Amino acid sequence: MRTALRWISRGLLMxxxxxMVSIAxxxxxNRDIPMAQLEQEYGGNDLQRLEIDGVxxxxxxxxxxxxxxxxxxxxxxxxxxxxxxxxxxxxxxxxRYDLTSHGLTGPDPSxxxxxxxxxxxxxALLDHLGIATTAVVGSSTGGAVARHFAATxxxxxxxxxxxxxxxxxxxANPHMxxxxxxWAGYLFYLLPESLFQxxxxxxxxxxxxxxxxxxxEIHRMYRGEGNRWxxxxxxxxxxxxxxxxxxxxxxxxxxIMWGEENPQLPxxxxxxxxxxxxxxxxxxxxxxxxxxHVIPLEIPERSAKDAIEFLEQLP
Numbered sequence: 001m002r003t004a005l006r007w008i009s010r011g012l013l014m015x016x017x018x019x020m021v022s023i024a025x026x027x028x029x030n031r032d033i034p035m036a037q038l039e040q041e042y043g044g045n046d047l048q049r050l051e052i053d054g055v056x057x058x059x060x061x062x063x064x065x066x067x068x069x070x071x072x073x074x075x076x077x078x079x080x081x082x083x084x085x086x087x088x089x090x091x092x093x094x095x096r097y098d099l100t101s102h103g104l105t106g107p108d109p110s111x112x113x114x115x116x117x118x119x120x121x122x123x124a125l126l127d128h129l130g131i132a133t134t135a136v137v138g139s140s141t142g143g144a145v146a147r148h149f150a151a152t153x154x155x156x157x158x159x160x161x162x163x164x165x166x167x168x169x170x171x172a173n174p175h176m177x178x179x180x181x182x183w184a185g186y187l188f189y190l191l192p193e194s195l196f197q198x199x200x201x202x203x204x205x206x207x208x209x210x211x212x213x214x215x216x217e218i219h220r221m222y223r224g225e226g227n228r229w230x231x232x233x234x235x236x237x238x239x240x241x242x243x244x245x246x247x248x249x250x251x252x253x254x255x256i257m258w259g260e261e262n263p264q265l266p267x268x269x270x271x272x273x274x275x276x277x278x279x280x281x282x283x284x285x286x287x288x289x290x291x292x293h294v295i296p297l298e299i300p301e302r303s304a305k306d307a308i309e310f311l312e313q314l315p
Contacts, residue, residue, distance in 0.1 A: 013112040031121040032225045039104055042079065042217065049102065052124045059097035059114045059125060066158070067134040068311060070096045071142030073164075075231075076201065077221050079102030080139070081118025082299030084307070091308060095134075097125060099142065100230065103221050107230035113237065119271035122149055126156070128303055135311050137161040137295055151249040159314040160254045160280075161307055164262055164293050167243040168269040184271045193219045201262035205261040205292035214297075217286070257303060284310060 007275055039047065043058075050057045070081040078096035085195060088094050094151035100111060100121070108117065122145065128133060135158050137313050138146030143165030150294060152155045170240060175240045193197070197215035201207035258270035286306055288299060295303045 001254055028267075031223070032228070033220055033223045035104060035106055035225050038175040038221060038224050041299070042102060042221070050125060050128050052121055054109035055100055056106060057097055057119060057121060057125060059095065061093065061095050061129065065092040066311075066314075067129075067131050068092040068094055068144075069134050069136045070094060071122075071125075071136070071138040071145050072096075072099065072102070073140035074224065074260040075102070075109055076139075076218060076294070078218055079103075079217070080240065080294075084296055084304045087301070087304040088308060088311075091312065092135075094133075095125070095129065097122075099145070101227055101234050102231075103224070103227075107226040107233075108222055111233060111236035113230070117143055119149045119152055123153065123156075125181045132156065133158050135159040135161070135314060137163070137307065138165065139163040140165065140198055140293065147243070147250070150252055150254075151246045152253045154199065154249060157250075157252040159311060160252045161257065161310065162254065162273060163257045163263055163295050163303075164259060165273070166265060168272045169240075170265075189292070196222065202297055203264060205259065205290055206298065209294070209298050244276055247273070248279055250277055250279060250280050253282045253310075253314060255307065256282070256283065256285040257306070258285070258287050259293055260287050260289045261291060262293045264293050276294055 037057075046060050046062065048059055050059065060090070070078070070084065070088075072078055072080045077098050081094075085094050085096065099118065100106070100108040107298060110117070126132075133156050136146040136149055138144065138161070140163070143162045144167060146160060147162060147165060147167065150160045159184065193215060196219045197210055197212065200215055200218065201210040205208060222231070256270050256273050258265075258267050260267045270285055270287060274283050274285050275287050288295065288303070291298050
């Protein structure tokens with residue numbers, strides 16, 4: 001009996017040690033990556049920075065012509081727009097930047113990740129570049145920032161493109177009535193690259209769109225110094241809100257792009273946006289069959305072509 005208990009005790013001890021070693025290895029293998037290292041890997045020669053209230057905003061400007069701002073999706077970076085940029089910069093001056101808690105910009109020392117703060121940073125960037133009016137394109141979370149900017153600064157927006165943008169009511173979910181619970185932040189913090197790739201792939205219609213190289217890059221950016229805790233702060237403080245009054249403030253011509261196979265935001269939301277943008281100068285809508293939530297990556301050439309046609313018609 002004592003021998004059996006001894007072996008059980010040893011087995012439990014080994015199990016505890018194995019769990020501790022596994023957690024330590026997982027933590028070490030997913031430790032923060034210094035921003036300087038990421039900038040060396042992904043910055044390139046065209047990366048610029050602007051200090052705004054403690055935020056070290058990373059951005060790029062290319063091309064010639066009327067200005068167009070591109071704001072990326074949640075978890076992605078401005079490099080999401082690479083294919084679009086190569087097409088748009090033949091016609092426009094393209095401005096891209098990394099949102100706070102993303103990419104090479106990193107966390108906001110103020111801890112404010114609201115859309116108001118996002119608009120404040122975008123406004124400061126445009127002022128720095130001497131851009132009085134511009135077209136604004138946003139995908140997913142970037143679309144929400146673009147929408148809020150168009151509503152609060154209508155005199156500065158020539159045109160608006162909303163791509164799979166959140167904001168419309170969704171079926172009640174008691175687990176999502178407020179932001180992310182605290183325990184979920186630790187899971188996201190330690191999320192290994194393989195699961196991160198699966199997470200990204202779950203948002204697109206064709207999972208092969210999220211290649212290993214793309215997932216590797218986005219995961220490394222996600223591990224940028226301070227980004228993960230900043231992301232957790234962003235998500236844990238998020239609360240749903242009624243945007244109907246905000247939409248009435250938008251006067252710019254608007255193009256709505258939506259993936260018919262969007263697993264996060266159903267295509268019916270595109271029509272809700274269209275119907276509520278009653279004060280916009282014009283509203284166009286394109287629904288893409290067989291496309292999910294990340295249109296600029298899933299069908300870059302086709303969606304960029306549609307955007308160019310819309311943008312070239314702006315007054």
